[in-house]
Amino acid sequence: MDPYLLGLRLRGRRVVVVGGGAVATRRIPALLDAGADVLLVSPGVTASLEDLAAADRIRWEERPYQDGDCAGAWLVCACTDRPEVNAAVAAAAEEQRIWCVRADDAEASAAWTPASGRAGEVRVGVLSGDPRHSAAIRDAILTGLRSGQLTARHGRGHRSGVAIIGGGPGDPGLITVRGRQLLAEADVVLTDRLAPRSLLDELSADVEVIDVSKIPYGRAMAQEQINATLIEHAKAGRFVARLKGGDPFVFGRGAEEVLACLRAGIPVTVVPGVTSAVGVPTSAWVPVTHRGVAQDFHVVSVHVPPGDARSTVDWEVLGGGSGTLVLLMAVEQIGPVAAALLRNGRSPNTPVSVIANGTLPTQRTINSTLEQVEGAVRQEGIRPPAIIVVGDVVGVAAEITELMGHVTA
Ligand SMILES: C[S@@+](CC[C@H](N)C(=O)[O-])C[C@H]1O[C@@H](n2cnc3c(N)ncnc32)[C@H](O)[C@@H]1O
Numbered sequence: 001m002d003p004y005l006l007g008l009r010l011r012g013r014r015v016v017v018v019g020g021g022a023v024a025t026r027r028i029p030a031l032l033d034a035g036a037d038v039l040l041v042s043p044g045v046t047a048s049l050e051d052l053a054a055a056d057r058i059r060w061e062e063r064p065y066q067d068g069d070c071a072g073a074w075l076v077c078a079c080t081d082r083p084e085v086n087a088a089v090a091a092a093a094e095e096q097r098i099w100c101v102r103a104d105d106a107e108a109s110a111a112w113t114p115a116s117g118r119a120g121e122v123r124v125g126v127l128s129g130d131p132r133h134s135a136a137i138r139d140a141i142l143t144g145l146r147s148g149q150l151t152a153r154h155g156r157g158h159r160s161g162v163a164i165i166g167g168g169p170g171d172p173g174l175i176t177v178r179g180r181q182l183l184a185e186a187d188v189v190l191t192d193r194l195a196p197r198s199l200l201d202e203l204s205a206d207v208e209v210i211d212v213s214k215i216p217y218g219r220a221m222a223q224e225q226i227n228a229t230l231i232e233h234a235k236a237g238r239f240v241a242r243l244k245g246g247d248p249f250v251f252g253r254g255a256e257e258v259l260a261c262l263r264a265g266i267p268v269t270v271v272p273g274v275t276s277a278v279g280v281p282t283s284a285w286v287p288v289t290h291r292g293v294a295q296d297f298h299v300v301s302v303h304v305p306p307g308d309a310r311s312t313v314d315w316e317v318l319g320g321g322s323g324t325l326v327l328l329m330a331v332e333q334i335g336p337v338a339a340a341l342l343r344n345g346r347s348p349n350t351p352v353s354v355i356a357n358g359t360l361p362t363q364r365t366i367n368s369t370l371e372q373v374e375g376a377v378r379q380e381g382i383r384p385p386a387i388i389v390v391g392d393v394v395g396v397a398a399e400i401t402e403l404m405g406h407v408t409a
Pocket of ligand 1: 252355
């Protein structure tokens with residue numbers, strides 16, 4: 001007999017879970033997400049369930065199941081590893097006309113839990129009679145929805161306004177799930193040079209893509225014009241994705257775009273991204289902090305050099321400290337930067353790593369010292385985009401790569 005699929009709205013409704021093992025550990029978080037009032041009955045529970053009980057997220061009766069436990073429940077989950085207990089729970093639920101899911105015996109279970117998941121606002125539930133098959137189909141659907149390969153862009157609930165999306169440092173696999181979903185729903189995409197541009201190829205042919213890249217020391221669309229373009233398209237009823245490199249609020253002028261949209265009365269959302277300031281060093285095995293080596297790291301924009309009247313960076317403090325320095329937009333200014341750090345106290349032998357095109361197939365790293373980095377950058381012909389990391393953590397990357405050479409996959 002075919003089951004009848006329902007979406008249960010459990011907010012504030014009692015759900016009794018009997019048994020505190022692996023099955024309950026998987027089911028209870030989803031019940032809590034649905035707002036259920038969970039009563040867990042079990043003499044022992046896993047650490048994560050104990051943690052939920054300690055945080056008052058669930059009520060835990062630390063004892064075996066007993067008659068009467070199902071009273072007042074809307075749903076019961078029999079999840080113990082003892083079939084006779086599960087049978088007794090199911091029988092009591094049946095008698096009280098409460099739906100019961102038996103984890104150990106699908107045939108004897110009144111209700112089945114579908115393989116379920118969420119992609120944005122879409123809930124997916126799959127029942128196929130074989131839980132593994134259901135889970136595989138669920139995963140395929142979720143992957144398609146999350147990647148934007150399965151989409152109903154013109155369906156009900158078409159979005160409006162602007163989404164400012166952090167695309168991560170360049171590798172298309174490093175955008176967030178939410179960023180990718182919103183990108184897939186966009187009617188218009190304004191993209192940057194440093195955004196994961198290979199994702200643009202996956203957009204439908206009718207999506208308008210506008211390149212608003214700012215080339216360092218080269219051509220650039222003025223920020224005011226970018227803001228005006230976002231607003232113009234959103235006002236025309238199109239859903240606009242502003243795809244940016246890294247995180248939109250890290251030297252990305254994302255907040256300016258948010259403010260401009262809001263001032264124009266346009267609804268706006270922001271999606272955080274993996275910033276290149278951390279993601280690029282990590283991709284080159286450089287940890288920006290490491291126990292016993294660096295307790296602090298400082299992310300610095302060097303779009304204007306030390307000593308420039310427009311600079312607000314305190315090079316004296318950075319030179320005098322011992323924390324990791326992560327320098328963005330620093331390739332052209334590495335000479336004056338190294339000089340300022342040396343002048344203010346950093347050792348000439350301080351290790352430096354320069355990572356260009358981080359996370360992309362063209363990623364390239366050169367290692368040097370503070371004293372010699374300018375020459376190395378020029379000699380190797382390093383061009384932006386690059387992250388320059390200054391500090392002893394660079395030595396940890398050397399240790400990792402050395403060990404990597406001895407480990408075979
Ligand atoms: C205008 S800032 C934007 C930063 C961005 N919002 C972020 O969070 O990563 C541009 C600078 O970020 C750094 N950058 C961005 N992507 C990079 C990448 N894939 N590899 C190396 N550096 C990168 C470079 O220093 C580049 O000059």
